[in-house]
Amino acid sequence: MNYLQTFFSRQFFWEIIRIITVGIASLLFYLEIIPLPVLLAATAFGLYALLKTAILELIRERKIGTELFISIAVIVSVVGKEYLAGSVVLMIILIAEYIASASGERARASIKELIGSVPQTAILKKDGNEQPVSIASLTVGDIVVVKAGEKIPVDGKIVAGSGSVNQAPITGESVPVEKNSGTEVFAGTILELGALDVEMTKAGKDTVFSRIIALVEEAESSKAPIEKLTDKVAAWLIPVVFVFVLGVYLLTKDVKLVIALLIFTSPAELGLATPLVTISAIARAAREGILVKGGKFLEELAKIKTIVFDKTGTLTIGKPTVNRVEILDDSFTEKELVQLAASAENRSSHPLANAILMYADNMGASLSEPTDFEVFKGKGISATINNKKVLIGNKTLMDDHTISVTVNSENLTDTAIYMAVDGNAASVFYVSDAIRPGAKEMIEELKRSGVENIIMLTGDNPQTAAHVSGQLGITSFRADMLPEDKIKAIQELQSKGEKVAMVGDGINDAPALVQANVGISMGIVGTQAAMEAADIVLVEDKLEKIARSKAISKKAFRTIKENIIGGVGVVHVVGITLVLTGVLGPVQAAIIHLLPDTLVFLNSIKLLRVKI
Ligand SMILES: Nc1ncnc2c1ncn2[C@@H]1O[C@H](COP(=O)(O)OP(=O)(O)OP(=O)(O)O)[C@@H](O)[C@H]1O
Numbered sequence: 001m002n003y004l005q006t007f008f009s010r011q012f013f014w015e016i017i018r019i020i021t022v023g024i025a026s027l028l029f030y031l032e033i034i035p036l037p038v039l040l041a042a043t044a045f046g047l048y049a050l051l052k053t054a055i056l057e058l059i060r061e062r063k064i065g066t067e068l069f070i071s072i073a074v075i076v077s078v079v080g081k082e083y084l085a086g087s088v089v090l091m092i093i094l095i096a097e098y099i100a101s102a103s104g105e106r107a108r109a110s111i112k113e114l115i116g117s118v119p120q121t122a123i124l125k126k127d128g129n130e131q132p133v134s135i136a137s138l139t140v141g142d143i144v145v146v147k148a149g150e151k152i153p154v155d156g157k158i159v160a161g162s163g164s165v166n167q168a169p170i171t172g173e174s175v176p177v178e179k180n181s182g183t184e185v186f187a188g189t190i191l192e193l194g195a196l197d198v199e200m201t202k203a204g205k206d207t208v209f210s211r212i213i214a215l216v217e218e219a220e221s222s223k224a225p226i227e228k229l230t231d232k233v234a235a236w237l238i239p240v241v242f243v244f245v246l247g248v249y250l251l252t253k254d255v256k257l258v259i260a261l262l263i264f265t266s267p268a269e270l271g272l273a274t275p276l277v278t279i280s281a282i283a284r285a286a287r288e289g290i291l292v293k294g295g296k297f298l299e300e301l302a303k304i305k306t307i308v309f310d311k312t313g314t315l316t317i318g319k320p321t322v323n324r325v326e327i328l329d330d331s332f333t334e335k336e337l338v339q340l341a342a343s344a345e346n347r348s349s350h351p352l353a354n355a356i357l358m359y360a361d362n363m364g365a366s367l368s369e370p371t372d373f374e375v376f377k378g379k380g381i382s383a384t385i386n387n388k389k390v391l392i393g394n395k396t397l398m399d400d401h402t403i404s405v406t407v408n409s410e411n412l413t414d415t416a417i418y419m420a421v422d423g424n425a426a427s428v429f430y431v432s433d434a435i436r437p438g439a440k441e442m443i444e445e446l447k448r449s450g451v452e453n454i455i456m457l458t459g460d461n462p463q464t465a466a467h468v469s470g471q472l473g474i475t476s477f478r479a480d481m482l483p484e485d486k487i488k489a490i491q492e493l494q495s496k497g498e499k500v501a502m503v504g505d506g507i508n509d510a511p512a513l514v515q516a517n518v519g520i521s522m523g524i525v526g527t528q529a530a531m532e533a534a535d536i537v538l539v540e541d542k543l544e545k546i547a548r549s550k551a552i553s554k555k556a557f558r559t560i561k562e563n564i565i566g567g568v569g570v571v572h573v574v575g576i577t578l579v580l581t582g583v584l585g586p587v588q589a590a591i592i593h594l595l596p597d598t599l600v601f602l603n604s605i606k607l608l609r610v611k612i
């Protein structure tokens with residue numbers, strides 16, 4: 001739907017009819033073609049909806065809005081026998097209201113436009129036949145055929161074929177990604193070249209795409225703190241304004257002056273200024289693959305000066321590799337040690353377990369089935385392999401089990417994973433995890449944008465932590481942290497009055513994401529828990545998106561200030577002055593009043609387009 005279509009859509013039919021009726025009646029009355037009762041009837045018709053909203057808001061929400069101001073202005077003009085002034089003012093205000101509601105609608109429509117939609121049918125491949133079916137009739141495991149130029153209808157895994165996929169609808173990244181057998185594809189993305197057979201894993205409401213839309217729609221309806229503030233200011237301003245206008249009337253007995261004043265004293269754009277910015281900013285962020293769960297988080301992120309990062313999987317790729325194995329107990333060969341370690345780690349889902357498993361695989365080590373497997377959160381694991389009690393983890397885990405470890409060679413940059421067999425130290429695995437590309441630049445960017453404290457919290461040892469944070473220019477770090485220590489660390493910062501943002505991959509830091517003022521999780525594809533715990537979700541685990549989120553939130557916050565100060569404050573102060581000095585009459589006032597509405601609208605909606 002394009003711009004003009006929004007403005008002339010059916011839902012605004014009556015608004016347009018009202019504007020035309022009041023306008024034509026005013027003109028004909030001015031030309032003395034119609035008598036006064038006809039003008040009054042047209043005015044009443046134009047005023048009806050406005051007055052109804054005014055009264056409903058007053059009763060239901062105890063809210064005094066523009067509608068009430070304008071209704072009073074029109075009634076005052078009729079009572080004061082300024083009929084024509086009243087009807088012209090009414091027409092102009094109806095135009096302003098129409099612009100406001102149509103632009104809000106427009107911003108909402110643009111969100112959906114940006115994200116696009118998912119096809120409702122798919123080509124099902126079954127028993128050698130291909131036939132179109134509705135998405136709802138698909139079940140997990142069905143094979144769906146996608147041809148070049150088509151939108152992928154489901155989330156799934158490629159089982160045959162290859163192609164380049166434009167994932168912009170969910171990641172904001174318009175450079176196509178090459179995909180082949182075994183890789184994941186997402187509903188709503190576009191296959192630009194090639195042909196794919198996709199084995200469906202999720203369809204309909206469960207797809208990443210649908211979850212994104214649900215998030216954005218939810219975000220629209222939540223209020224930012226500044227929105228509540230402007231509501232409060234408006235509520236406080238209104239009685240003051242009424243007393244002021246009443247005073248002016250008692251002093252001057254000038255009906256036209258009162259009508260003009262009422263137009264400029266209405267705090268209407270205060271209400272318009274913020275939601276439109278929030279919606280536009282959320283839409284903009286969504287288009288860049290940043291899902292913000294509400295205006296509140298945009299505003300908080302804009303002000304944040306402390307950002308806490310998890311290390312593994314966030315600043316580092318989260319795919320560690322074993323560099324070296326040190327043997328502490330000579331009665332084992334390296335292969336035997338690796339076999340024991342890998343057999344135990346086979347049950348763990350920790351990235352470090354994966355490193356050891358890969359190492360074992362490369363060595364061609366065969367695994368045994370573990371019995372009584374146990375996880376020590378933030379420390380390691382234990383298991384029994386072929387009647388041997390195996391304990392693998394960090395120094396704390398060894399200390400907890402009073403196992404003394406003497407390491408021959410110190411290695412300051414790798415993470416040392418210790419293994420004890422039957423209560424004796426047996427070996428050390430030296431593991432390292434590469435820093436994510438762009439991490440250093442992102443930290444620099446955050447510093448430039450005014451973030452003062454960048455803190456790394458990790459369960460890893462202090463040496464590795466120092467090494468990583470040194471390379472990235474991180475201000476401080478805390479190592480050897482258990483998941484609950486991370487929550488405490490954030491609470492400590494908050495108790496000093498700081499607002500804290502936390503960035504994590506959600507594997508072991510979902511509670512810390514919740515504790516932070518703004519929790520940011522990396523990658524929508526990963527864990528559902530992280531996506532629920534976080535306030536901002538990055539569709540792809542790309543670190544530069546964190547600096548982007550901060551930039552967009554700052555821009556949004558600045559736009560709100562511009563709207564309030566420039567669009568509302570300045571125009572109204574100037575307007576009131578000009579009315580009081582007799583420069584502007586009611587009709588001019590109403591016309592000029594269209595200006596801030598339009599300015600606020602354009603200034604807000606520009607967030608959808610401008611370079612940030
Ligand atoms: N399955 C495991 N095998 C071996 N060691 C483990 C395992 N799980 C945890 N550990 C040890 O416990 C430490 C802390 O683990 P934890 O998962 O809390 O954090 P991390 O992955 O090191 O880093 P971060 O806190 O930055 O995500 C690890 O560094 C490792 O030494």
Ligand SMILES: [Zn+2]
Pocket residue numbers: 263264266267268269568572593596
């Ligand atoms: Zn105004």
